[in-house]
Amino acid sequence: MRLIYRGANYECNSSALETRETDLLRRHQGAYQRCKTLQETSYPLTYRGVRYTTEQVAEALSSAPALRTPQRLVYRGQQYIKHPNGAIETVVAEKATRVPDTTAELFREVNRVHQENLRRNLHHRLMMAKQQGNQTLVSLLEAESEQLAL
Structure with missing residues (x-):
């Protein structure tokens, strides 16, 4: 055919x-x-132009080492362990550890820079609203400034 x-x-x-x-x-x-x-025991096969036999496939499968150690796997973010006997064990996430002081200092510095950027951006927006004479926007931006305690 x-x-x-x-x-x-x-x-x-x-x-x-x-x-x-x-x-x-x-x-x-x-x-x-x-x-x-x-x-x-042997049939000729072709896959993407490569010729082989079912006998060659059986030999390759029999010579492959069997997995005798547990496999750590992840599916959609959930970790689990598959044991050689087929048993599956889910992995419980470890509790968060204390952040080292150097990292905490880094976070404080990033927070300070972020607050400074917010203050600078809000100040610029307030000046532009005043230049345009938009009193509604000026009052909203002043309220935002009070909420952010800038």
């Missing part, structure tokens, strides 16, 4: 794969079913 995918033409030889049932069971939609496996 001739097929086209994203502009690439190719021939599809959809020969039926021969399978056999195994002793393994799987649960699907509440019902147990026997798993099936391929009769032959």
Whole structure:
């Protein structure tokens, strides 16, 4: 059968794969079913132009080291640990520690600079409102100045 995918033409030889049932069971939609496996051990496959066989995939999977150590994972900001036996343990966030004095001093300095910027900006806006003769805006800006205690 001739097929086209994203502009690439190719021939599809959809020969039926021969399978056999195994002793393994799987649960699907509440019902147990026997798993099936391929009769032959090696089928030719192609992915993005690279040719390989199912036998090569099985060898690669069997030679991959099994994970024997817990994995620390994060999903949507929540940390959890997945153990080799399949158990999942959520990680409780640690309590905040005391901020070192040097950092606290830095925060105070940043706050001082921020307050100075607010004062300078408000003073500029007040002068511009007075120049334009906008008494409503002048009264609002003076009220804002009192609220900010500048």
